[in-house]
Amino acid sequence: MVSEEQRNSALTLNSQEFDFICRYVHERTGIVLGEGKREMVYRRFSRIIRDRGLASFSDYCRLLKANPEQEQTYFINAITTNLTSFFREQHHFDYLGQQELPALLAENGQKRLRIWSSACSTGEEPYSIAICLSEAMQGQLSRWDVKVLATDIDSNVLSKAQQGIYDRDKIADLPQEIKSKYFQKGTGSQTDKIRVAGSLSELITFKQLNLLHQWPMKGVFDVIFCRNVIIYFDKDTQQDLFARYYEYLKPGGLLMLGHSESLGEFQKYFDNIGRTIFRKPLAKGGEPLQAQAVS
Numbered sequence: 001m002v003s004e005e006q007r008n009s010a011l012t013l014n015s016q017e018f019d020f021i022c023r024y025v026h027e028r029t030g031i032v033l034g035e036g037k038r039e040m041v042y043r044r045f046s047r048i049i050r051d052r053g054l055a056s057f058s059d060y061c062r063l064l065k066a067n068p069e070q071e072q073t074y075f076i077n078a079i080t081t082n083l084t085s086f087f088r089e090q091h092h093f094d095y096l097g098q099q100e101l102p103a104l105l106a107e108n109g110q111k112r113l114r115i116w117s118s119a120c121s122t123g124e125e126p127y128s129i130a131i132c133l134s135e136a137m138q139g140q141l142s143r144w145d146v147k148v149l150a151t152d153i154d155s156n157v158l159s160k161a162q163q164g165i166y167d168r169d170k171i172a173d174l175p176q177e178i179k180s181k182y183f184q185k186g187t188g189s190q191t192d193k194i195r196v197a198g199s200l201s202e203l204i205t206f207k208q209l210n211l212l213h214q215w216p217m218k219g220v221f222d223v224i225f226c227r228n229v230i231i232y233f234d235k236d237t238q239q240d241l242f243a244r245y246y247e248y249l250k251p252g253g254l255l256m257l258g259h260s261e262s263l264g265e266f267q268k269y270f271d272n273i274g275r276t277i278f279r280k281p282l283a284k285g286g287e288p289l290q291a292q293a294v295s
């Protein structure tokens with residue numbers, strides 16, 4: 001049992017413990033933590049160590065070694081960076097709503113649309129996609145088979161996303177028309193909160209998925225959002241993921257990356273059609289290009 005005094009004394013993180021935690025995080029999540037992240041590792045893991053009533057980083061490292069699976073959720077939720085917002089990087093949603101969706105609707109083929117928000121964090125990204133869909137499709141939604149898949153590795157952010165309840169200031173910058181159409185104001189003790197409309201939630205399925213693991217989805221997507229997540233991974237992991245995103249896009253489908261992310265060597269398999277917007281080329285001679293992970 002750890003005394004109050006021990007718990008409150010400053011924890012120390014030595015190089016061995018730091019290296020062990022970095023290796024462990026990389027193996028389990030793909031996230032690369034360098035020396036520059038020492039302060040963050042210290043802060044976030046100190047909280048877990050205290051919450052769990054442990055006395056030191058070495059105790060925590062021992063616990064990680066002894067119960068790797070059991071401890072996984074705690075440390076994954078502690079180490080992920082979940083910054084996001086509604087209509088973050090607005091140009092992606094402008095392109096989706098004004099160009100891509102009208103073109104897909106005009107195709108008038110199978111009346112089926114699939115969009116994947118592959119690191120959805122607390123849900124603002126998939127809800128923004130759902131708003132674009134509702135706006136572009138107006139009264140046609142019920143005649144189409146439309147689904148947004150929203151996945152993330154972090155179980156805490158997923159449950160917040162599923163609730164669809166946010167602080168009111170999160171939507172302060174949205175146009176009034178969008179606010180009144182898609183958000184309900186909280187009442188009583190919840191006046192500083194808003195809730196996303198049920199019509200948006202109905203379009204979205206939230207699931208936990210570690211991008212490093214097998215992807216269980218069967219079909220291909222019209223659009224994939226992979227924004228502000230691969231930046232945390234090393235080059236090999238990024239290239240492996242791009243190969244998989246390519247396979248999971250239908251020919252002509254779109255891949256959206258975050259503002260500071262690029263396809264690297266994989267760029268040659270896509271057409272760059274806008275700021276961090278990439279299109280998988282349509283079949284050449286009837287067959288899509290086959291991309292492989294570039295080693």
Ligand SMILES: C[S@@+](CC[C@H](N)C(=O)[O-])C[C@H]1O[C@@H](n2cnc3c(N)ncnc32)[C@H](O)[C@@H]1O
Nearest residue numbers: 029080083084119121153154210211227228229
């Ligand atoms: C900075 S947020 C990006 C949210 C949103 N895509 C955006 O651009 O606003 C990064 C998200 O990636 C998730 N993430 C990190 N590693 C992951 C992994 N291996 N598999 C799935 N999601 C992961 C984190 O949990 C976090 O919610």
